[in-house]
Amino acid sequence: MRLHIAADHAGFELKQHLIQHFSDQGHDVVDHGAFEYDAQDDYPPFCISAAEAVLEAPGDLGIVIGGSGNGEQLAANRVSGIRAALIWSEETARLARQHNDAQIGSIGARMHSLEEATAIADAFVGEPFSGDARHQRRIDLMLDYEAKA
Numbered sequence: 773m774r775l776h777i778a779a780d781h782a783g784f785e786l787k788q789h790l791i792q793h794f795s796d797q798g799h800d801v802v803d804h805g806a807f808e809y810d811a812q813d814d815y816p817p818f819c820i821s822a823a824e825a826v827l828e829a830p831g832d833l834g835i836v837i838g839g840s841g842n843g844e845q846l847a848a849n850r851v852s853g854i855r856a857a858l859i860w861s862e863e864t865a866r867l868a869r870q871h872n873d874a875q876i877g878s879i880g881a882r883m884h885s886l887e888e889a890t891a892i893a894d895a896f897v898g899e900p901f902s903g904d905a906r907h908q909r910r911i912d913l914m915l916d917y918e919a920k921a
């Protein structure tokens with residue numbers, strides 16, 4: 773699978789770890805920055821770049837990372853058609869895929885150990901959308917709204 777990953781300074785260490793982790797698993801990992809640690813950098817451009825790339829390639833997934841994951845989720849969700857979910861446990865990561873068909877998971881690197889965050893990312897990437905009609909219906913309602921906007 774192709775994975776798009778982005779982080780600001782707060783998520784930089786986790787991003788570098790996950791790039792290696794997912795590459796070792798055979799995934800094609802695309803790094804959308806930050807490309808070096810800069811304590812003053814800003815997360816929106818990195819997250820929007822990852823979200824645009826995911827939108828262009830249905831089937832790809834993305835992971836955006838910051839300190840809390842909140843702003844990173846918000847930034848990715850600015851891209852129309854993207855469903856980015858804050859994933860803060862293995863269960864919420866699985867549900868984001870099963871129920872919401874979220875193409876992007878957002879992780880707060882300051883909220884978890886490296887091991888916990890890796891398990892959350894693994895749970896997200898490894899889970900398919902259930903395809904259940906009730907979940908698709910709810911997603912379609914959001915897509916309808918976006919199409920009208």
Ligand SMILES: O=C(CO)[C@H](O)[C@H](O)COP(=O)(O)O
Nearest residue numbers: 782838839840841842843844
């Ligand atoms: O989580 C984030 C946004 O939701 C950012 O990573 C966080 O706000 C960065 O904080 P600081 O500039 O104080 O290191």
